[in-house]
Amino acid sequence: MTVNLPLPKKSDLEPVKGFEMGIAEAGIKKANRKDLLVMTLAPGSQVAGVFTLNRFCAAPVQVCREHLAQEGRDGEIRALVVNTGNANAGTGEQGMKHALETCAALAKDLNIYPEQILPFSTGVILEPLPIQKIVSALPKAVANLSNDNWFDAAEAIMTTDTQPKASSQTIGTPLGDIVLTGICKGAGMIHPNMATMLGFIATDVGFAPGLLNDLTKEVADLSFNAITIDGDTSTNDSFIFMATSQSSVQIQSKQDPLYAVVRAALIDLARKLAQMIVRDGEGATKFMTIDVVGGKTTEECRLVAKAVAHSPLVKTAFFASDPNLGRILAAIGYAGIKDLDVNRVQMWLGDVWVAKNGGRNPSYQEADGQRVMQEPEITIKIDLGRGSATQTLWTCDLSHDYVSINADYRS
16 A cells, blocks of 8 residues: 555656666566666766665675775776665675675676676565575676666565655756656665665766765755654665766856756655655555754754654554544654743644644644544644744654564565
């Protein structure tokens, strides 16, 4: 079940010049399913990434960080490889060896250096990577490289996702059209910093050295780091932004007028993809926007939003469509703002003013709360009455199906 999440159309996913994808069935966890993806970039491309903060980060995350830090051999990343069905996390030295073997095998097939490849894995933790299955299937993925394989690529990175997640934008500029297309995966173990998620966005725009890293981090904070499903931070989270420099738009500085245009388009696309993850959250029946305003700082707004979004009591109340809204006030109170004046806190559920000056709004009727709780998409607005800072997070409810999906995940 998804919450207002249409299936992407293959015809709507625009090719990005200088970027190709190839898919194979390696049989990593299950037979007869796409589970291996190879992506290649034209010479001169730039790549930046943001990764999990989990100290138990997976071997491929460690290799990606190393390869990006040294910018590959010859100063550029030329390919990415993704496997599903196995996270290659909690696998120690053997896991690192297997991640590097994957890079070496693909480098041989593409005639590039292993250091020019970024590996990614997603799936079961604490299981050895079936390296021979991957190495054997890599030539098949390379053989069907194409620039219009976005839909199949989105399918190839799925785990407990119920459908592929992909989106595309074409932006007109005075110098010609530019394209941004992206895919992601994730449905559970989703928590800011980031999720059991992989996100890949490519554009044909070119950037001056140094611009991509800051932009990628900013975009991640406004999208993939602003979603949560269950409060668990994964071992494998990765968001990668790739610029192939194949269009006529070449941005030299943040002051370039087109920088703002590309930045806005990238944030919009990343948020769409991130929200797709929440809409496909394991067992989700409600899509919830937690909008916190009136804070002294963005960080304290974020604390409140996370406390509400992570509360099992809040999430199960929304699943039951039960306007037990005192649970939200309790989460606000324990969020960690030591000098919070609760008498200045206001709260709305959709268009209904529920809490006024720290207590129940005298005009609030439970029937109004019940009406909003029946809707599939709900906004909770919280005004802390302390300043002008804001923060928005997106989350979902917690249902019986979430427990069933995760109880049966390895079987």
